[in-house]
Amino acid sequence: MDRNAMVLGSMSGSGAVHPRIARQRTELVLSQPFFGALALRLKVAEDRTAKTFWVDGETLGYNPGYLNTLSDLEVRGVVAHEVLHVANGHCWRQGPRDPDRWNDACDYAINPIVLSAGMVLPKGALVDARYTGKSAEEIYGLLTQEAKNKQPPAQQPHPGQLKQQSGSQGQPQPGSSGQPGLSPGQQPGDKPASQNGSFGEVRPYKGPDKPVKETEWKVAVTQAAKAAAMRGKLPGDLLAMAGEAARPVVDWRAVLHRFAQQSSPSDYSFAAPNRRYLHLGFYLPALHTPAIGDAVFVRDSSGSVFDDTQAQFDAEILSVFHSLKPARLVVMDCDTRVTQVQIFERGDSPEIKPVRGGGGTAFADPFNRVIADGLNPAFLVYLTDMEGRFPAVVPHFPVLWASTTRLTRARKAPFGETVEVIC
Template identity: 70%
Template structure:
């Protein structure tokens, strides 16, 4: 089946005017798919509904091609995991649409835009959308309050004709306009289904770098796209593995003759065995200011329990803190902990847990602090190892004055 001439034409136009998008668009096989609502991309193919395509002008066709290319370039086809597909698609749209507009391209009216999400990853946006949906469910019938100067979220809950002070392109509605368009997802992100997923993902990262270099040589790579490329090709490190490695390194172990290695006793060899005495307290602090989503808190709690069972510290201490310690849970070795929900709210400061440890004579083997890194740090360096679990990408996170930092993006 031949490619729709409008797609072929606008893809060629991207090659000439926007080489970054054009080079990557040529990597996707174009497929006509009347069963889809708009367009879709899965890392290998670009599917389109011909009726939807006919509803767009040429510049909008060019924009939606670039939009879907960015989904693959950002790795959205590889990273959905077990997330809700509809919400993941919304989060991905919020992440890429500002980049498309910043490149001087046009999107259809109703494209999902929200200034709160500009520059954030799809995972961060997904977490915030999930948290907002949870909060909205707790307040039936109450509309979420908007902060001054913020553009309203353009999610699926918005009904046709609902008043809005901004249209899909972030422009003010004129006085003669009585309604705003229905939110318009410009394309569906589908997970890549091939068995060679790691290879395909690696190939796309190389292609993204090459396309960026080619666009730079022609002076046609906006700053926002340059920053996106750096994020898209950055190696992803499993934060759970980092946490386990950090905790195990804090566990004292040495060879000792007090417990000889029984494997060699029958041969007459008296050799030392690896001795692992019980470690001191394992301390975890959860930022309770509201800046860390409930989903991330839940996954972090699961890793706290995993660490407790694997290392068997003298005690597991879980603190919640905003500007003060709002809750402390202590579990002894042998307990079956049930970690309570986070308690707190308000601002953020990291000082109180460290002060409480000194005041109460707690002896941490290590401390892990889950936070977005926006707060006041202690003035003095503690005597025990500290791991900052940052929910803000490390490229944008505030640098801690001591300890190690890992990125926790769930």
Template identity: 60%
Template sequence: MRDRISKQRSQLILSQPFFGALLMRLQLVEDPSCKTFWVDGVSLGYNPAYVATLSDLELRGCLAHEVLHPANGHCWRRGVRDPGRWNQACDYAINPLVLNAGLQLPAGALIDGRFLGKSAEEIYAMLRQEGSEQPQPQPQQPPQPAPQLQPQQDGSGQGDGSGPPQPDGQDGPDDSSAGGDPSQASPEFSPGEVRQQPQAAQQALANEWKVAAMQAAKAAQMRGKLPGDLSAMVASATRASVDWRSVLHRFAFEQTRSDYSWAMPNRRYTHMGLYLPALHDQSVGDAVFVRDTSGSVFDETQAQFGAEIEAVFTSLQPRRLFVVDCDTRIAQVQCFERGEAIELGPIRGGGGTSFVAPFAWLEEQGVHPAFLVYLTDMDGKFPAAPPSYPTLWASTRPIDRIAAPPFGEVVEVMV
């Protein structure tokens, strides 16, 4: 089976040099314990029983699929996300790239038009949101004792619950219902595992794969065999990432006007006969955070953004904190005074998106904040004139897929 995989890898080098060159970086590992494939940026594991069920074209497509995971950084971008849902999100993100390259994938590959052009993080957030909206199953009463019978299927797909769980959140058919030895049944298609190396090795691997992806893209482009969407993928995957939390806090603290002044002595040292300047705090004025509640910014992102709002308020201590919920109009305004305990209420609103209302409301109220931070997907109408105060747009969409706003600074928020 290894020879067969090596042969299809060689075919990719000739026909699809981008995939083929990157595949040479992965060591093949036979692993009957996995269901289909797995990849971790160093090795490519495969189940020989599953590979035997694939045609040559399907195998070629699977190899291209697997190598796109480290090429996209999926093996070190997961963080604390659920591994099964992350696998699905990554597959939804890259499968269209494989198909658009003219390759074939096995039946059952994850394809959904809603996710076209979206990153794995965006898809993960959508899947998580949809999962949280599903009705929770009602607790069931303990089963009553029954006569001992041989376990059997009743045709409803409900077994006795003793079978192993399906990986990646996929519910496959019970092999026992097909008759015969379950070990002889062909493995069902499901997303391959996107595994992670130890934390200490991830940064070095990420850097190596960024360089490798750029080199492979350049080589394929010279041969005229690099589709446009793959070129865009490489540009996005090799773009330097920035921690949005640090940018948010840096932006907020840059608006402080605290400084040392000789006008008032530092009382810590006056008893020693030393006249030293004291910290003269002119204080931060009002701080404004706007939450886009149009429905395109998901709950998990809102929760993380809310936590950062509280952290900024606690550390910066502005005179007043305004938290504004807005879609096409303002749905809620919360105001907290300095020193007051902060407890953000649930978001309100839903509908379209317009950025005009919060700026207009501040002007009507005579509020001139030290800064404003706006969490949004950046798809809306901007004010006709820029405000006089600094603005930070916290975009839930990748920066390379949005138009530059007419004013302010932009940071990409990925939770």
């Protein structure tokens, strides 16, 4: 029997919702209508294979043994917590990220909102002022970078191993049921409560209608926010969260390629006739794409752009180079000054070196180097967190700022186009 079948077999059927969860959902509808309206959209299912609670965009699962260890106020807070996972789109956006670290990042993103709404969370809830106001993707990048900085890569354990190790240390305390290792209210066969500060798991939505489900939830979040605001029961941070959750997501890779292609001069010309119709006696123009100038990419090397983002950006640099075939590919690294320049000619097989730098941030020097080195940019793309001094002079070539900070919080560039890069 596979895992999914085991989980389904351990879940309660379509019977009544657990009375304690049903009671706290009702309390949310009355006192916190934003959370309450969205909580009613989730099916509730008992799942003894779970450690605590979980949500996947469609179902709210819970372990009854863990539920019995919580107070009524904590149950209400956990339900609101799980609702925010879906409202923030965490069930749709995990991608290839490590599930445990992604779960922690999502918890850090939403727990302050639940607490600021006046609710109670179980002891050990993940809260850190450094992450308040940041998205789950930004926090995930910070957690990943912090883990790399703490230990050499060869000795760095997998996040899941860290949790297994922390859960295996020490001797379990006997529960009220008389069975060793059980928390109060747990039954034999129930999984133990989480010991690492996480009391709910966010799982990726597995249904074939993911885009539809995601859109439905965005609409529901907007409607719930409006309804709660009309009743005067929508705190400011929830209003901001609802606006952020409903904001359309733009694929920065598509924007990057579109920006680069727009800088490639293409037109129909008789200079190179369309050979396809010459044998029929038709002398027709062909699409002529002359060689574009230099494709210039600048990487912020101040340390504010994390390794994973740099690696994905490097992959897109190479993709643009191979698809557009510019005269040259120029890759610069810059903190306050240009720290490294790599130039590749058309036909090369570029191997981009790691970022070099680590100081503060200022954006002017790469633009000065373009002039000083006699480069001929068809365009320039700058990957940065947007925290730095911008050039005083507007360049004559197109510029795309690839911002690793949410556009709602990023500094506005005085020229060029800006796209949000959240990896």
